[in-house]
Amino acid sequence: MRDQRSECPIAYGLDFFGDKWSLLIVRDIAIYGRRRYGQFEAAGEGIATNILASRLKQLVEDGIIEKLRDPEHGSKRIYRLTPKGIDLLPIVVEIIIWSAKHDPDSPVTRGYLHRARRDRDGLLEEMRRNATA
Template sequence: MLTSKNPIDFRCSCAITSSLDILGDRWILVIIKQMLIEDVETFKDFLESPEAIATNVLTKRLKLLEEIGLITKSRRPGNNKTNYYHLTKEGLELTPVIVDLAIWSHDNLRTLNPTIGDYEELEHIKSNKAAYCQKLIKNYQEKLTPQ
């Protein structure tokens, strides 16, 4: 459960609307997807991604994600210049949302965006979404564990 201070003005008491007050921003889930799937973890990594998020927008979204407890910011020992961003347990719990959005987009948006990639593994992912989500989470957590 997120327990940080509340920087969000929630519109109402509806759970779906409340989640959209945070996740409905056009960049929030992109940032989480990049961290989870694309191994993006520094400000520079985000800026170099094909999504082309503006510097000021990225700064605000990373700060918000940290304030509400979906990501953490840290520095690696011996590197005092670079901030590293990582998903928290609550951030990782968005994995099924990311996977479901990918499947929905693949199945329904191709006519609107014909450049959407055709991922061969998507049928396998659809057949066992839970296992795929667990694999993504495990891979992410292993990446953060010092060897």
């Protein structure tokens, strides 16, 4: 358990994912289907390898993702979201909605936004299925 800053639930949550990279890793797994170290590294966000390794380790320790060995390739490691990590998806969706509204160049489609508002539970359910596929 992290040292707690305060008893506020927002501060509590931000102690887990209040840095930039943690939610981007969750995004990579949940939205882009990336599962391996090299894929995170190659995601194009410019993360340093020591920071990536450090964040993956922290997210595993926090129970947000899990690290498995690829049975077919001994060198490869597979990262997956745990249920605790999957519970971050509503936060990810709200960030997408916020950015779509405030980024004039946002690539988010009208269809996605429509679905996020009208069928939010359905969208989240589909994301959960994709994240555990």
